[in-house]
Amino acid sequence: MDNPRLDYLRDKVKKLPFQPGIYIMKDKKGQIIYIGKAKALKNRVSSYFRSVDKHTPKVYRMVENVWDFEYIVTSSEFEALVLECSFIKQHSPKYNILLKDDKGYHYIRIGGGEYGKITASHQPLKDGARYLGPYLSGYVVKQTVDEVNKVFLLPTCNRNFPQEIGKQRPCLNYHIKQCMAPCSGKISPEEYAEALEEAVSFLKGSSTQIQKVLTEKMIQASENLQFEKAARYRDRIRAIQGLQENQKVVSIRYEEEDVIALVQSSIKCCAVVLQFRDYRLVDKEYFMLDEMGEFSEEALFSADEQKKNQAAEKVLQEMRTQFVLRYYDMKGSVPKSVVLDGQPSCQQELEEYLSKKAGRSVQLLIPQKGDQMKLLSMAKENASQQIAEQTRRTSREISALDELARLLGLQKVPNYIEAYDISNIGSETIVAGMVVFEGGRPLKGAYRKFSVRSVQGKPDDYASMREVIIRRLERYSQHKEEGVGFGHLPDLILLDGGRGHVAAVKPIVQQMGFSIPVFGMAKDDRHRTRTIATEDGELSVSSFRSAFDLLTSIQDEVHRFSITYSRQKHASRAMDSVLRSVEGIGEKRAKNLFLRFRTLKAMEAATLEQLEETPGMTHLTACNLYRYLHEKTNEACGEETEN
Template identity: 45%
Template sequence: MTKAELYQKACMLPLLPGVYIIRDKSDTIIYIGKAKRLRIRVSQYFREGVPHDNKVSQMIAHAYAFDVIVCQSEFEALVLEASQIKAHTPKYNILLKDDKGYSYIKVTREAWPRLSFVLQKEEDDAEYIGPYTSSFAARQMAETALDAFLLPRCSKRFPQDIGKGRPCLNAHIGKCMAVCSGKISCENYNQAVKNAVHLIRYGKKDILKILNERMLEASDRLEFETAALLRDQINAITKVTAGQKVVVDPEVEMDVVALAGTPSSVCAAVLRFREGRLTDKREFLFHDTADIAAVREEFLPRYYLDDEQIPKIIAVDELPPDSEALQQALNEKRGSEVQLYVPQRGDKAHLVEMAHTNAVERLARESGRYAREEKLLDEMAQVLGLSKPPRTIESYDISNWGDGTSVCGMVTFRDGKPYKAGYRKFRMKTVLGTDDYASLAETVSRRAAEYEKYAALAAQGQGSDNYFGQKPDLLLMDGGRGQVSAAKAALAGTSLADVPLYGMVKDDHHRTRAIVDSEGREIAINMNRGTFTFITAIQDETHRFANAYRKQQMRKKSYSSTLTEVPGVGPKTAKALMTQFKSVGAVREATPDQLENTPGVGPQLAQTIYDYFHA
């Protein structure tokens, strides 16, 4: 339908509450909203002359049809909207995802384990507690556990460094048990680490009770050193947790929410107070909009009616228009009354100001970061001789292993930072053996073919959301003249032939040294620190991504090899089993009936597989 036709249809809607569902040409849901009066709200989108911000304008440009669900009340519409958004995750609804990513607390598996805060999992044997959506909370918990149980933060290795040198400053000021002194047994140290993990997982009250019981038991056994160590840990926990500032009544659990905006973005800041202390801070950025009221109206129900724990009190900077319906929904989900209000004076009003300050500061940092990235891309364009700053950069690296199999990792940087939606993995289809040049040529040829395919679909109004339908501003190959020449020849005659192409050259120590252009000339970049650091980061990320994919394929191949040892199971069936069950362990635990559901596995083979693992 045209915009005029959609407007005419909207004018025929009732003046009743309900939910509206907007779809594009491919019948994909792109936006879901609620309205107190459907006719007024929906018609505003399609009426000529009504101003909209960037995000809403894009949504309207893609709108082709809409449906409505009439409800009995605003409350019913609000709950229905939340459930529909969760089920369909439309493109133009706000995404409740802060930009910090997930965080973990890492506990190494060794004789003398170490505990630390990390931003991502690694492929090692360590235990990872999490993931936490807030790095603030994860870091605070790790620091509290380290302080409470006097665990070491230094880089010393145990037991190798025990007895070598004097204990550090942390030991002298009472923040470390001084394992390096040799006075702490491995058993007591491991128990302290277990207690720290228990504190992180279950909180202060439970661990204090356990430690008090152990201290009394040790004292009864006349193990006074152990009892003293436990006493010190109890005192440390009490001291550390008491040192955290109490800002509200200890019995109160409360969230404080405030929003701030710029002409192009809105930030929502949420401060969580539990047991009287600030335990978490989360910030959500919404780009391409300046409508704070609209974001607030959608943010609060999305945040609390999804999977978030609802506290007794939610203090906000301003109530949304549907506050009564939201209040009712919060009460029903929590199972008791929730106080949703705007504090006018006192400590809680100051906390709302604090949340607003955090939102303003986050927007200021974001603006500063964009300015730095803008400057960096300008410098890069000058160094490489590009006609404009490269907004979208794609980088490729080939990774091989012993049997001659190769894979390629493609990473994308957009506006100076990693863009995970543009990451892709390639397995070689035509190259036999280890041949980096041929593998790179095959990869970029396939990339060009995918671009042409999705660009054609986009011209017909289809497939516009697929990343492959977008043209990069710069292509980088991990390697020198050979890799660049192979990629250039493969792209000749394609739609990507005019994209600037360079190679990233490494020195003998596997560190970025220079850039090679498509004519084979080297460009020194070490004199331009910003460009040098940025290209090094791109090269390192590409290498990491390609290697991770290679290791993943090696593990799958190893697992498949295990399955091919079963009589009657060949490579094709093993692959089907791995696709169905994801792991050999899951295949081992499956029943014959479950195994039989795998393509290519009949009743007899299913029984054979089951008998093989259960003989």
């Protein structure tokens, strides 16, 4: 690292106390670039200046710019939390999680004219339309506009009325009863205006009041024997009632609560907040975050998987705490309960801080099952979708990789995964296949095949796997300047096998100086991924549905790839044995024939000229092969074979 002050900073750390407090990192100009809190200042601050090359990119950049630091000792971790929050708000350091409420205002637009439409708008214009608002949430505006158009059967198409009435057939929305189809010419301006005003009243008032008005109109129309009109009112009432039921989504325990979930990809982290008020979803917000966490030196080089898992979880806990603090500092108001997708770094202190800010009790909930978990799943899906839009990946792929990182306790989401499988047909054909998944998708251009050389006689999966991994990592040293193929180190290595495979391979990886996580994939009786194997035991994947599907895909693909190569190799050996019994065909000619025709059947179907065109073949050798394959009169060669 190009920081001439590292030795000075390491010496200064030695003088820090083992007490709670905050630390303030400054750059060469004396500007504050990062503020953090610590339960024990010496332990926390020293972690920044040890093993700096192992830090995440953002932490590395921050440490690279640290010229000096200050600290303030507090009497408790809670005081450190409050002080950290206050300082971050005051100084806005560039490497802290900083959130901006820059959504602006949103409006609902009611178009003018005989057939005005209801749409969402970012700002009111002087265009003769009516505007309702402003609203802070664009999500709420869009959701409300969609709902009211469906309930009152108002058009959402791009057709202009009355100019285009009768010129085209009604669209699909009419046939699925989501539009009254003024384009058909059967809806008068008066009927349309009535529906539009009812919709505006619904937007301005409560649904209970509009239901009462519609019920009165339905009864009056029925008494006047206007049964078709009465039916339309009845359908609107039912639509409003159905809308109220659908808005519940899933039942929630509290009148008001926020549901917060964080999802990570290899390059992005997204936090989503679902806001529930009056037992219904009223808003959704998302924030793209930069990660700010690191492993301790002990965790990085420990062979203990439990320590690594604990270190990875600690990073997530810190990120969760920082986001909650920044979010409610920005918002000002705090609901009665906040549902989180995991433990924050200091739950008791955070709960106390939020309660003090709200002036009443605030609960932090971390559900493990039930309806609250369904809400968290919905929040995670939304976060995954936001990352997918920015990384051109599907939300399913993002969720799977995020779950896999959590399951394995990895420091970062494994974007580049290599999987290996050994396949053998007898003792003579032992091969291995390596498949690569990048961003949750197969990267077939990076697939590689290996012929195992060191294992002779009885097959030995462990020895075969060791040989393959050694050869792969040695190739990295030769190709690392290229940065692709063997020159690209994986974020994760998966072996098709159990604890024994991991125990055989993991020490080799560490001895060669690589800190790549290694796990096994064990199958059940149905050949599906059952568990993830470690040196010490197994991890169940049953509760990680997206990760389970991804692991199954990887294991199926690496098995398919290796068994296909094994069969090709076996077929090649069998063909080689057959071909080399023909006079004039040796190892090289046999190999060229196999590469061109692949099977004996294809070779039998070939003409003498096609056999002769194979590299290395002569006319005489081609004739010998043709006679051997056909065992009948060979007019092309001008001779007759013996029966």
